[in-house]
Amino acid sequence: MLIGLGAAAMAALAFTPAPAGAEDGPIRLVALGDSLTAGYGLPADAALPAQLQARLEARGHKVVIANAGVSGDTASGGLERLDWAIAGDTEGVIVALGANDALRGIDPAVTRKALDTILALLDAKGLPVLLAGMYAPRNMGESYTRTFDAIYPDLARRHGAVLYPFLLEGVAGTARLNLGDGIHPTAEGVGLVAERLVPSVEELLARIRARRGDAKDAPAPTRG
Template identity: 55%
Template sequence: MEFLFRVVLRYGAVLLLVNAIIGDAMAAPVRILALGDSLTAGFGLKAEEAFPARLEAALRAEGRDVRVINAGVSGDTTAGGLARLGWALAEKPDLAIVELGANDGLRGLDPQLMRANLDAILKRLKQDRIGVLLAGMLAPANYGPAYQAEFKTAFARLASDHDVVFYPFFLDGIAGDARLNLADGLHPAAKGVDVIVQRILPSVRTLLDRRARPEKKP
């Protein structure tokens, strides 16, 4: 009888430990990696005014337990984002927002090369089972309509090919509006970031809901 009592106590302790571990894992915030360029990094802004910080604040205000990781690097092209992806994934994200391409467009880089870089990024994220929101970008008008069309189409096709959440234009609602941008006319001011966050929020909610939805059995 004493032996049985000890066994029960031992297994009871093990179960309590397992439940504690599972509980901690379930309580951990959803980690969203914001992989981007200066538009994500928050060029010219305070850290708390940058897109990742403002998005996290908006989601937490809705009662969502999330942490948005700022993996934006000013000046980065899609090639730069791809080169440092492994380093960024050391943050062990659950989800990712990919905002790259603006500098490819500003430099007039080949849209096919940009597409190949983004394709490689999305493949790696899929391999690691990380849900993705792909944010599109538009090319400057000075490169002509053919370049603009190829550039814009690349994002939509990638989103379709990889079946990821797609937000067509990251700067929607603020591009060209001097009141919402810094003096350079290229980077959002704090008010501009808030507009971006409010417009992209429905797509981010979709991303979060996709993660919460149980996978269908084959």
């Protein structure tokens, strides 16, 4: 479900360089999220990372997307498990957290701090990020929704992340694209999310390929 607990507590992440020859292999991404990433109520091959990977491969991209979605996770919960969720060969991260925060009415300042810390730690690790935004339910009140909705564009600018403004664009509120709970997308709904995400993920991949090229062309260190 989309309700869960989490506490923000992390130290800095150590950077692990890509192995030799990695520039010729598939780009490895991690999708860090909640049940919307995990694929609540769906088979594994219908979850967002799998559907997104299939669409990218159909467009000629060599990419592997690891599913690090945990149902019920908040932004703080994602921060708490960040260290073990990001494998050493990861080259980019899709961060899709915050839906549970909004549903639970968590103080937007708490959500902002957790996401800001996640992005700062990924920055320190040298990993390009796609930040998938979320909107607060409109029944939370004007002040809450305005403050919550501003988190994602603000943090994307602050950290230079690729921004996809609303993860559920075109799916939220459409009954046939959601399960009976009205919250989690069906396989068809997830497919539409994946299709809409493709251009933003391609921008992320372009940044990763540019980094690969920079690393490949860098002069070898001299020995004194």
